[in-house]
Every structure is written in structure tokens, then in C-alpha cells.
Amino acid sequence: MTFTVIGDPAQVREVMRRTGDFAPTNALTSVVPLAPATLRILSRVRFALPPVLASATGERHRAVRTLVGRFFTPAKVAAIAPRVRELARARLDVAAAALRHGPVDLADAVARHIPPLIMAELTGQPTPDLDVLKRWSRDSLELFWGWPDTDRQQVLAHSAAEFYAWLREEAAASRGTASLFGVLDAAGLSQPEVCSLGYFLVIAGQETTSQLINTALYRGIESDVGTGPWSALAEPARAQAHVRRVLATESSVHTWRRAALHDTTLDGTCLPAGAEILLELSGRHPDDAGPTAYSLAFGHGLHRCLGARLAELETALVVEETAAALPGLRPAGPPPAWLRLLSFQAPLTVTAAQGAP
Known part of the structure; x- marks a missing residue:
């Protein structure tokens, strides 16, 4: 698949604003075509992803967005902050005990645990066992945003089918x-529509936030963050500034896709109907871009991420609490391997130890 890459932040915003010219119809399309054997695995569970939220447009999209947005209002997000701190401190107690015996992977000990619980509490939707949820989430991200060959696709498809079957059961049980x-069922969404929305919302609501926490912790620990040493991030304002810097430079969701609905132009460049466009949301802001540069990491306009405020809050609080509880952290071991997909990136581990190197 060939993409027209748009990196200039002003042009990215323009593409997202011009909903009559550029649509999100390809937002959830697999980067590589799914092989017949892969599709057969998915069809056995009646896997379907009708456009509902991220890939939808028009009045239907607005109506569903309003329903989902009620679970993530500013007041509800602010009210969940003490719970985020509580969960972070509990996980950090475990990490501190383990650090007495050697290096600890904070991605595994802290970051992966908090977003799924917060997501479940805000939405009222239970989540499966954490290890299962993480496997389903990562496999689905690779299936749709990676470059798996046919054999790997089938492994990922079995995982995606398990996830989808669980979603169907949850949709039925939630009526x-x-x-x-x-709420979505009561509003008249069909079961495939509820499952389609849930398939990616469950992932976006926790996996991408865990990834963002990984990057924020890693960058905070591994180098001077520009606002002082690692321990300085125990100060709320500095933790928030650090997270916003990470969002602006290497967000966990660093690109997103659009398609040209018809022949059109963008800053004098002709784009034919059907052109596949890759928008760079993170990493292209100049140093003097201003205090809101980070916000483009969550999209812009009608499809701006509904969980933006929540993801930033969770990440900043986890960074703050970690720096306060473990001010002497330093990197340990070799540099981590990174997840590198078309639209997702993060260090897979954040291994740290206590004390001076």
C-alpha cells in the first residue's frame, strides 16, 4: 500500500477539518491484505467491523460519539484521578519491593495494570484477564497495523477471533x-456495530495508554528531560510538561489514516480520488510550536480522541507517582526493543534499577 505522507501539523489539521474531502473510511483497514485463510478464521465468529466511530462519518457518527463521550466527560475524568493514584501506588509498592533484588521492568510491573482497570470503571464494561486482554490487544494491533505474512496472520486471526467472540458475549450480557x-444497545446499535466499536475502543482505552506510559517513563528515566532530573518529575507541573513533550515528539499513536473522497488539492498538491493518506500526528512539531502542539497526538476536529484527557491524566499521574516513590531510578540493561507499527509505537520494556550506575 502506498501512502501520501502529510507531516506538516497545519496540513494535518486541515485534512482532519475537511471532512467533505477526506474521510476516515480506511482508518481501521488492515495495512496488508488479509489472506483467504485469515478471513476464514475470522468469518467463523462472524467477525465484522461496520463503521461506527473511528471509521464513520455523518450524523450517525456524531450521535454515537455523543453517547460514548458521556463516559469520558471532563468531570468524570477528573473524579477518577484519586483512583489512578491509588492503583499506581499499589503497583509501585510491588515494584519497590522487587527493586531490592535487582532491576524491574516498569512496563510489566506498573504501566500495563492501570489503564484497563480505569477503563472498566469508567465504562462499566468488565475486561478479561489482564494477560489475555494484552495478548488480544497487541495481536489485533499487529494484524491491522503491522505487516504480518500469511502464516503470522493466521496466528493473529485466531487471537482476534477469540477477542471478537468475547465481545459478542459481552454485548449480549450488557443489554x-x-x-x-x-447504552449503545439501547440507542439502537446492532450487535455487530457494538462489537465493532468495542473492538477498537477496548484497545484504544487501555493498550495505547499503557504504551504512552511506557514511553513517558522510559524517556524520563533514561535522560535529562529538559525540566530537571528524573526525580523532579514528582512535581505535577513537570510531570505534565514531560508527558506533553512525549506526546508532541513520539506519541504511542504517531500516525493515522485518511482517504481522499474525490479529486482534490492540499497546499497546491493534487490528490486523486481514493488516495491513501498517512497523517503524522507526532514528531513533526518544531521546538517553538507552542504549548498545544501535543494535542495533535489525539487527532483533531470531529474525530479527536474521546479519551485524550484521560490518557494524558493517567500518564502524568503515573509518571509523577513513580518519580515520587522511586526517585533514584536509572536505566538498566540494554536499550529496549520497540513496538513499531504503522500507527503505534512504544518501548516494549522499561527496565530500571535503583541507585547510581
């Missing part, structure tokens, strides 16, 4: 409840 799936 008549005040949970997110129950």
Missing part, C-alpha cells in the same frame, strides 16, 4: 445495563 455496551 439493559448502564454500561457502555448497554
